[in-house]
Amino acid sequence: MNLSLILDVLPLLADGMILTAKLTTVSIILGAFIALPLSLMRTSSTVFLFVPVLVYTFVFRGTPLLVQLFLVYYGAGQIDWIRSSAAWVILREPFWCALIAFSLNHAAYTTEILRGGIRAVPFGDVEAAKALGMSYALRTRRVVLPAAIRLALPAYANEVVLMLKASSLASTITLMELTGSARKIVAQTFSPYEVFISAALIYLGITLVISHVFAKFERHLAKHQQRNSQTGNSRLAEMTATIRRPRLPGSVSR
Template sequence: MNWNWSVIYEYMPRLIDGVWVTLELVFLSGLLGLILAVPLALMRASHNRWLRMLPFGYIFFFRGTPLLVQIFLIYYGASQFDAIKESALWPILKEPYWCAIIAFTLNTAAYTAELIRGAIQAIPKGELEAADAFGMSRSLKIRRIVLPRAFGIVLPAYGNELILMLKSSSLASTITLLDITGAARTIIARTYTPLEIFFAAGMLYLLITAIMIGCFRLIEHRLNRYQHYKAPTVEAKKQPIGN
């Protein structure tokens, strides 16, 4: 079988346009999802039983149902209610781009909230007791101790979550968005070269994933740089200052 490499070169600019749409979907929904996940995680880690139960239903629903179903419920379901069509939200909910952003945000917030909750519960109790000994208020302890430590712990898992969201963003093409996959499907419908175009799309996803992994490793190294600190050895301490 002969590959038609020329079609890849010819339509690569259109695939690159899809890259920007994909990046917008992933990073905007990732940022909004992280903002939503923080209070959800704090509620889930609370000692108050009823406060823990409030976000449980939300997290259970979005972790227990497929992302594609959630996209369809928001994109197709909102148009079924006249009250929504007549509301101020309709200019947003009628656009496939914003419906995808909403679905991705709600979905990743549920997963990220559970990751942060686990990270909060993994913080050594001694650090929290030290903050109490210094007389920190609860809000100050959360800002100075809990959240910075939790983000350092959760960062590798959160990087994996964003990479999974990158791959799941291909589902946005089902509601007519021209992301990488949507652009590839449009090109294939014209050229009848599925192998070449999907290969090029796959390489773009792979390149983005590699860049994201590198960026998260740099951020993780910076946030957890205290783990790489090497204390002076006993022999070094015994050496005279002039040596």
């Protein structure tokens, strides 16, 4: 193994790394925006709301991402009305096709992750919000979603890492992201071992950054939850002490 070649290849993969980070970041953001309302529909008891979302998540989680990518990139061009519409301006570009496929796939998994978080919110918290007169929109925004996101965060962090690794499939539709750039350099240097080790090191570095960010965010939420719990316990202790305080003789009750 040529260590110097590994170090020399790392700067050559910079452009591919930037494209990988861009594709992954935008896919995650779009997927999260799509998944947020779909997760609420998925937990609804109305058939017309949760059944379409159930079918959507089943299809996208039950088929390979590579097949979905090929259907968007190659399949869209086979439909005449798409080729003659304004959508063809977007669907003929490999970057936008990869972004659409990755966003829809990520949204399907994120929807199910958030659904699990929403289902795990304590029933008493929801009932307390109803007792306070909160509307559905208000208690969803103030009670349900914050607790659900906190509960679903570890699983969502894993999904983000998986999305990063899945972005390597974009090289199959001529995108020169990190894996595509590595394959191009391999064709020039005939050194696949060193080049792909360099690419793997970059993937590991990005994964380390993602894991560190989510771990720090989880610790922040845990501190916030612990602080609120301590405040609630202290208030409860004060109320209990007040209730149990003995009444002095001759005192007038209020």
